[in-house]
Amino acid sequence: MSTRHTTPVDLADPSLYSRGIPQAVFEEVRAVPGLSWNPIAGDVAGGFWAVSRHRDVVEVSRDTTTYSSEVGHIQLYDIDADALDARASMIDMDPPMHTRLRRIVSSAFTPRHVQGYRPAIEQRVNRALDNIVREGGGDWVKLVAAPIPIGVICDMMGVPETDHDYMIELSDHLVAGTSSEPLDPGAYGNTTALRLLPFNSPAAHGINEYAKSLNATKRANPADDLMSKLVRAEIDGETLTDAELANFFRLMIFAGNETTRSAMSHLALQLVEFASEFDRVRQDSNLLDSATEEVIRYSSPILYFRRTATCDVELAGTQVLKGEKLVMWYCAADFDETVFDDPQRFDVARPTPPPNVAFGGGGAHFCLGASLARLEISILIEEILRRRIQLDIIGEPTFVDSNFVNGIEHLHVAVK
């Protein structure tokens, strides 16, 4: 029988990420042959397999038959069947249901289609930069990184501008469910047991309630937005239920917002730390796309997603049993030294392929919004460089307390 290697520390501990990605820990995990087992006391499966290498993340991502998103959960801890059911959106489903749901919205996210949002994104980027320049600095997250993505995704969904701040607040509280801090179960008028809510957060109740009223508005007054499209959509002759619509809405608001915001927050740090790299982009605009990709790889906004083995299978030489959890640490795979040359180096001209796996390792669940996120981030970089904005970081950034997102809560800057 082969030795079961265990992880050097508990990768599920949120405090491990309190200063960003623990690179030395993941280097150690990658160096061990096969997969490493991360025990969790009291967990139904006893823990999970840590998938840390690029090729293994790709293999798991692309095989939805062997590695399910529907069984157990896509986050670390298993949840009961009723809780899974209550929160299910396409990201927690396997084909064919996943395919049917994704098909409703996928045409709005093609690289060609998202170019149609360019003028609106440019306007949002300019407004945010005008604000921070006028103030001579401030909290980069609050003034720049947060308002741009939420504004873009809310416009797409048909959420009025007056509610954007409320969406930011709800999205922040949703992530708080992955921290080690206890949450107030009654927040946002919630009466549902937290275990039935996504991220075990009462903010999910707030989002669901908001989605219900938005659906009613869109049914009565359809417009050219995604929520209007969703309320009209039919699967096998049936429209989506209120609960399905709310879950869809929540997924879009969270996925379209939190992730891109993290990359834009890390961008501020990178602009300062790797100023000469960004000078290269200023001098050669052909580097804009690869620079955008490097910002995303280096930021690793989503730390992991999980799958569950549907049968006994061997992965990277390790025997995985049916029902065992596999956690794909994108933040580790994107620094895999066997795939990326000198991975800790920030290189705006880094060649692709190999692609980074910040948007997932490919396959059915590959990030629906990847082209949109790339466009938003590249427009922000372009505009910062065009305006020759120089930043100074004031004090230390505070990271979001989470083992799931590599988010920054506050980052104070001075603008020169």
Ligand code: HEM
């Ligand atoms: C830098 C920004 C972003 C990052 C790093 C990111 C990352 C990810 C990752 C890792 C996944 C899971 C992939 C998998 O399981 O194989 C995902 C899925 C998804 N993302 Fe993103 N994302 C970003 C931006 C966006 C944006 C702007 C949207 C817009 C709505 C979006 C919508 C989604 C959706 C709907 C899914 C689920 C897709 C499915 O299950 O078929 N994401 N994203």
